[in-house]
Amino acid sequence: MIINGVTIDKTFAEAFPMKATRAIITAQNEKWAMISAQAMTGFATSVIACGCEAGIERVLSPNETPDGRPGVAIMIYAMGGKGLAKQLETRAGQCVLTSPTSALFAGIEGGKPIPLGKNLRYFGDGFQIAKKIGGKRYWRVPVMDGEFLTEATTGMVDAVGGGNFLVLAESQPQALAACEAAIEEMRKIPNVIMPFPGGVVRSGSKVGSKYASLGASTNDAFCPTLKGVTKTDLSPEIESVMEIVIDGLSKEDIDKAMRVGIQAVCDLGAANGIKRISAGNYGGKLGPFHFHLQEIMA
């Protein structure tokens, strides 16, 4: 398959079941909601070493938030429910509770309830106040700038993590420009996050390493500087490869995000140095979710 001069490999991305949740952070203005959201989703690019994958889903207008203030929806993904709950709680406690004027609300109705502010309330040292409003339980925790308002729980649901595609380009600036275009479009799709810095990862990994202590190492088949010394997957004109990783609440959500992302890359086309779109997989043996590139773009 070739779109605008860009070859779409006959391959697939392989993804895994994860647990996910969403939280809504509001603040006095969008600036401070975003600062809090960025802190809460920081150091959360990969479960390999961060414990979770997290990202900002989108900015919310005041009429979309529970308290009528500007807000940001964030999502957190982890391999298991216990890990997710721990990450959510520690991040909420250190990054949202501490952030000036912030409030924190559930972003998913239904699913299994996991603590959001349920345990953060103890920061109130006995001065915290519970309020059950419209069937939901809130905690008002007195803090130095006033009150920190938080919903007690949010919902945890089954999700999919690790959808991906690779952008193969003739130069590093062209690869990055294509990925930026893709991310801009993908951020418009609900229920997905691209957890790596700016949504783009330049150090895609393979499973295993020559060093016994490492579970993952550089994906040498896609490293352009190794074309002559390893079993490469790159043709001579490829000088740079970047990857976009997607976590989503469902396979369909990731499908949509991949489609618009790949399309944005293809719109730049061969004329802008984009040569191929490929994807990372493990032979289909590890992850139950397969995203076949040519089917997605058909």
Place this chain on the structure above:
Amino acid sequence: MSALTFTLKEQQPAQRVDMSPLVCQKLQGLDVDAISAIILQTGKSRLRVDDLFYITGKNTQEIIVAGSINKLDFIGKELDGGSISVQGDAGAYLGMQMKSGSITVSGDTGIYAACEMKNGLIQIDGDAGDFLGGALPGNKQGMKGGTVLVKGNVGQRAGDHMRRGQILIEGSAGDYCGSRMLAGTIAVMGSTGRYLGYAMRRGTLLLWNQPQLSATFNDCGSHTLAFLPILFASFKSFDSRFADSGAAFNRVQRYGGDMAETGRGEVLVRI
């Protein structure tokens, strides 16, 4: 199917009537003959339902008490689903220990309305008597959940020993409003009497007008509280002045108390 309607006969009962058998869940599946034969206690006498009421309609999940008077006690006691509409006044203990469903009263109610209520909605278009949402004498917890909406005034000791839920009063409240309150919210648009929040441990008294506070309530300053817009938004579905967007505010003067108790309660006054 039309609502099951109990219309009080012209010969009104001489004594108070215990209406607790006539709740939706107890009447479910019964035909008119069976309902007519239900025995109601009135004073020392026991009367059949059809001795006191004309019965029409069949829908046991939608009950109407027409021509009701303030001698009809325990209407909607332990109600668990369905609706009861009282046309006229209701006696004491309206919706006592109610679990779910809704009760509306077009007139006034007597003492102990919504006492020890657990959930659901009670709307009183007229006035309510003393101990609204309170605990029965000797019991330690009053209303534990749900919403009580009163369009008129309420008597003394509203929310006495209240544990959870909300009481919304469009009119004024008598003395000792929120006394011995354990938690929950009482909102009063009108005035409040003396000894507001007497011995309250936790909970919120949300007021539109400055009260006469006891010395055991301390001024915590003026604040913008984030939970208030959410609270007011939850009132939107009510047939009430509380649902008006103009009624909402988030800027309050906060008083903490009762310091003679744990001091974890609060009186919030609109500023």
